Amino acid sequence: MTGGGFDLRALLAERGGERYELHSRYLNPQLPRVLRTIGFDKVYERAEGAHFWDADGNDHLDMLAGFGVMGLGRHHPVVRKALHDVLDADLADLTRFDCPPLPGLLAERLLAHSPHLDRVFFGNSGTEAVETALKFARYATGRPRIVYCDHAFHGLTTGSLSVNGERGFRDGFAPLLPDTAIALGDLDALERELRKGDVAGFVVEPIQGKGVHEAPPGFLRGAQELLRRHGALLIADEVQTGLGRTGDFYAYQHEEGVEPDLVCVAKALSGGYVPVGATLGKDWIFKKVYSSMDRVLVHSASFGSNAQAMAAGLAVLSVMEEEGTVARARRIGDLLSGRLKELVPRYELLHEIRGRGLMIGIEFGRPSSLGLRGRWTMLQAARKGLFAQMVVVPLLQRHRILTQVSGDHLEVIKLIPPLVVDEADVDRFVTAFTAVMDEAHGGGGLMWDFGKTLVRQAVAQR
Ligand SMILES: Cc1ncc(COP(=O)(O)O)c(C=O)c1O
CATH class of the missing domain: 3.90.1150.10 (Aspartate Aminotransferase, domain 1)
Structure with missing residues (x-):
């Protein structure tokens, strides 16, 4: 095999010190600027669990978890072993014309935590999980419009940006999808929009990441009733709140009787190692989107369901269940x-x-x-x-x-x-x-x- 001259450790040892210069020169130039301004331009060398260490061996406590992806902390031994195992297994992954076992096993295990949902689409990020939900809701209902909340954050690709509740993110990227914002908790506003008859769904973070604002008690259930009455779908964005973050497996489960039609997860699902996203939904929605053999690839992703992400996801769920x-x-x-x-x-x-x-x-x-x-x-x-x-x-x-x-x-x-x-x-x-x-x-x-x-x-x- 060629390429034997590549040595990752040697490369890092030789050029790791250039990290800030490389970012300034080739990546988002504002990141190193911002970090320098607030004195966050550190060099971290090693991490484990909820801690990481700088070059002088100083221990740092992580209260950010890589924006939530490190749900189990860094380098959980079980997740790490699963990744070593999946690489060592020499699987014939991503042939694209077979049905490998790991995506089915992960879907089965994930769905066990939301018994009212039936099927899963695996993508590569939180925003892709949301894009999938928006597309599925629009196709399944045959309607164009999505309602979302002021201050909402659902990702930054164009569809997810269309349901972003902050002007700072949206400005300059118009035209976006047809959409309408309401205040978190405003059932009257939701009903007013639904009466217009063109709403496919309502997407909501049960606890908003921006400002940590929780939907008021009864809001999710009330929204679900209204949506059902008007033939529109409830989409719970659990990208940040899911997988135990809020003390329930999904944050919507805090309120009894809430059963979203579509649920988006990502971040912590693969233990912080491999990008992953998942959109869970009801059987009829998936059957409608994938309604014929012609439509088998109507929504798909080249890296979706890749073995590393699936193996990491299975390990994460196993650890979560075993460790409570x-x-x-x-x-x-x-x-x-x-x-x-x-x-x-x-x-x-x-x-x-x-x-x-x-x-x-x-x-x-x-x-x-x-x-x-x-x-x-x-x-x-x-x-x-x-x-x-x-x-x-x-x-x-x-x-x-x-x-x-x-x-x-x-x-x-x-x-x-x-x-x-x-x-x-x-x-x-x-x-x-x-x-x-x-x-x-x-x-x-x-x-x-x-x-x-x-x-x-x-x-x-x-
Ligand atoms: C609630 C929510 N939805 C979607 C996203 C987008 O996820 P990603 O950054 O993986 O695209 C985020 C990211 O912070 C999020 O918090």
Whole structure:
């Protein structure tokens, strides 16, 4: 075999140090810029579970899980072994004209968690899972329009972008698909749209990633009743909330009687190793889309159902079932949000802790005391979201904990750690967060100096 001169380890050893330059030169040039600006331009060398280490061997706690893909943490030994095994098996994968066993086995196992659903389409990402649901809903109902929620995020390819609830993502990409946004929780608005008779479906995140806002109690069930009455479909986007993240296998299961027609999953399904997406749906929808032999490839993906993704998915579900990952996410999530809620009365800048399981939003807001209010107003005048950024930065710089601001112009930090975080990790986060809050409420020091830098940058960018 040729190509024997390729040595990945040697390549990384030789050129790994050029990582930021390579990005600046060949990839999205803004990423290294942003990272440098906020001092996040680190070099991480190794990772395991909910932790990773920099070149000096410093341990970092991951409260972001690679935007949710690392549900089981990094390098779970069972998932890793499944991937080694599938490579070593020399399978005749992706011949495309046979029916390999792994996709069927993964579909069977995934559907066992949503007994009202019957079939699965496997793609390669969250946005592709959503695209599939939009196409299936439109074809199955013969209607064009999709209703979605303000502030929704369903991915960034053109169909998913059409149901994105933020102008910042959409601007400049029109025309998109026919669509209509309603406020999360507004059943009257949904009904008004449905009465027009052209709605194929309503797509919703049971807990929105942006800002960590949960659909109000009864909304999903109410929406489902309206949709059924009007012959339209309920599409649950569980790309971020699914696979145990919120303390149920799917977040929609928190509300009794909710049985979406289509469910989108991705991210954590393959343990963070292999891109994957899955759209689960009812039998009649799949039968309608794939209604004849002529239509066998009417919706397909070259890499869909590939053996590595399927093997990783099977390993992930097996680990989740054996280790009780869903119940654990609920227990550790309750512990973490409970301890954070205790801090709310103590800190005037800390307004609310919300979310479910290990999807937690920490919302900051206007303080009551005069001194802090001046500082807060200065930040808000420059750009909304700067205070949350001021918290995220020392959490990483001084406490080596990675978190993110939950969307542009939001004073909300979102915690979506790997579901394997433990009590010690919770303790470490709460201790660090308390120290940062103490500093913020002291009103001086490095933190507010950094705030001034952020203000200057925000003003300069106008
Ligand atoms: C709810 C939701 N849907 C869809 C997507 C898109 O997934 P991907 O980035 O894999 O395309 C995301 C990604 O963050 C998401 O949170």
